Amino acid sequence: MQVKPIKIGEIAVHNNVFLAPLAGYTNYAFRRLCKSYGAGLCCTEMVSAKGLKYGSENTKELLYTDDKEGVCAAQIFGSDPEIMRMACENEALAPFPIVDINMGCPVPKIYKNGEGSALLENPILAEKIVKECVKSGKEITVKFRIGIHADNLITEEFAKRMEGAGARLITIHGRTKDKVYAGEVNYKEIAAAKNAVQIPVIANGGVFSLADGEKLMKETGADGVMVARAALFEPQVFCVLTGTPTESTLTMFEKQMAWTRATCDERFTTVFMRKMAAFYVKGTRGAAAYKDRLFQAQSPEEILSIAKEIWG
Ligand SMILES: Cc1cc2nc3c(=O)[nH]c(=O)nc-3n(C[C@H](O)[C@H](O)[C@H](O)COP(=O)(O)O)c2cc1C
Structure with a gap:
């Protein structure tokens, strides 16, 4: 392009x-x-x-x-x-x-x-x-x-x-x-x-x-x-x-989490990052089960630990 x-x-x-x-x-x-x-x-x-x-x-x-x-x-x-x-x-x-x-x-x-x-x-x-x-x-x-x-x-x-x-x-x-x-x-x-x-x-x-x-x-x-x-x-x-150098999904997700937390409250961060993780997980093996778990996660830490399981 x-x-x-x-x-x-x-x-x-x-x-x-x-x-x-x-x-x-x-x-x-x-x-x-x-x-x-x-x-x-x-x-x-x-x-x-x-x-x-x-x-x-x-x-x-x-x-x-x-x-x-x-x-x-x-x-x-x-x-x-x-x-x-x-x-x-x-x-x-x-x-x-x-x-x-x-x-x-x-x-x-x-x-x-x-x-x-x-x-x-x-x-x-x-x-x-x-x-x-x-x-x-x-x-x-x-x-x-x-x-x-x-x-x-x-x-x-x-x-x-x-x-x-x-x-x-x-x-x-x-x-x-x-x-x-x-x-x-x-x-x-x-x-x-x-x-x-x-x-x-x-x-x-x-x-x-x-x-x-x-x-x-x-x-x-x-x-x-x-x-x-x-x-x-x-x-x-x-x-x-x-043509910009890329990063892994986990690194991308951790950055987005950190920047969202720095600018939004805990509740918004949890709801928003659950939604984003559900997008990113699409096409991954076991996506439906991961999505279920993500939507039950109650804190950024919980979401991050699921993210590490998926993309770590
Ligand atoms: C969830 C969602 C929210 C959107 N919000 C806006 C918006 O706030 N302002 C706007 O001009 N277009 C909005 N759009 C339209 C997109 O900017 C874009 O024009 C449209 O999705 C077509 O591009 P795409 O085929 O790359 O998705 C939105 C689209 C989606 C799917």
Whole structure:
């Protein structure tokens, strides 16, 4: 794969292989792990612009970062241009020079509120949001889908509008909203958008191996790729994609545990690391029995001792 540095507005990013925002997963420890395995840029999970306005504690926790992580993007969702700009200016976003706007989320609650993928149906409002957010001085990027249904694909037109409104980079998930995360990725749509704009285009969808990443880049002509679910099963997928030296599953898991414990409480760490171990154990002999034991584990120590049995 052609791994190369990329610029997002004024910000130089190490390479063009990004970790996607993943609600419930891309916290500080997970992002730092993926970055250490070669990801050029990582993104927080989506946080509510309204939540930031009302100072929700939960929203602030989602935005923890430090210098060890390096440059990171924060993703926000919402539909009110002014509240979105205020979110970009919120103190909780101060450590994030890049703010991504979610225009792809298919979750019914979000869609019905006119947020996430609903903005694909309201391009004028989507433009207003980007224009307003640009005023904050952040580098604004947009992540969107190719449309709501296969019979109304909006990719090229939407990409041009986002560029015109001031987005510095766009990420295109090559599936429609109604397909959620299943089905083929539409390379042609991403390629058409890439040809229509000057800003960098990142292609997203279905990258689980080096061959997948190479194919997505080649077929779309995109400037880079974004990886989501593959990283949940194997954060070292970034080593494979970028040629970074890899580490064993046990070492990876111990690091993630340590960084999660350092930034989250014991209860969260236990629940979260149980969930992660269940992903990593997939495909291992006896996975079902290990998963049962993991879900009964009551502390990080217990989880670590099962991890040593599995991967030690
Ligand atoms: C559990 C889960 C959570 C996600 N959360 C977000 C999110 O917060 N923001 C976002 O833009 N996309 C989110 N996505 C979509 C992914 O970022 C990505 O676009 C999608 O999974 C396709 O990439 P993949 O085929 O590599 O998984 C989520 C996907 C999954 C499976």
